[in-house]
Amino acid sequence: MGRRSSPGPEGLGPAERALLVEGARAFGLALGADQVAQFDRYLRELLDWNRRVNLTAITEPRAVVIRHFLDSLSCLLAFPAGEGLAVIDVGTGAGFPGLPLKIARPDLRLTLLEATAKKVRFLEHVVQVLGMSSVVVIWGRAETLAHDPDHRERYDCVVARALAELAALAELCLPFARLGGRVIAPKKGAVAAEIARARTAISLLGGRLWEPVPVTLPEEPERRFLVVIEKVQPTPPRFPRRPGMPVRRPLGVSRGRPMEGEAWSASA
């Protein structure tokens, strides 16, 4: 890349570069020097902007490599074969997992969707300095954009990390997937209960769950999985419901008792 005007002192040192390259290789990727330079620039911009805009609680470069970059790249384990896939990242925040995927796989046709304006400004900036003019950055909510015919059922892969509990995530994401496409959501810890609560929602929305795909990251003992939902039927036009509803009243979660969706939001 040859850009020497990077802000901030902390970039990727030799040890972090090696960790990134080795970690990516475990997901079947051979990162070149230009790609490593893009990750370095992304890290510097993230840490620089993070002083003014709340983007991430993870600020140590080695931890960013593992818990943001490699965790994002793990989604590739559930990608279908083929070049030029259309991918949307719903609730991308500071660009995770979408931007690491695009750095590693420049052939992807990537759309980033984010509801918070300050984060969108960061995304527009970082996409520009990384020279990724083809990435589409959208400021908006999934509940609205998923009813836009230019986006509804248009994507091969819908990725979402830390967006919502699975039942709500399915309502926010499945409408974007084309028939035969899939939603890929990295999850940590005990996913079984979350999956059980989301089963009704997923079938209502036209999805079919895969067995969770186990993921291991360097130096991270916690169990991780990719939850993968294949789109097997069109999503009924009434979904997603109006903004806020998918999280407040998750589909298929019983109304007779305190709503899990609220418990989730309160503790998130």
Ligand code: SAH
């Ligand atoms: N995916 C990122 C950010 C997770 S935080 C990561 O893993 O680091 C969740 C993000 O989703 C927040 O930035 C929030 O603004 C955004 N978000 C939440 N609900 C949304 C919705 N309905 N539509 C679009 N973005 C949403």
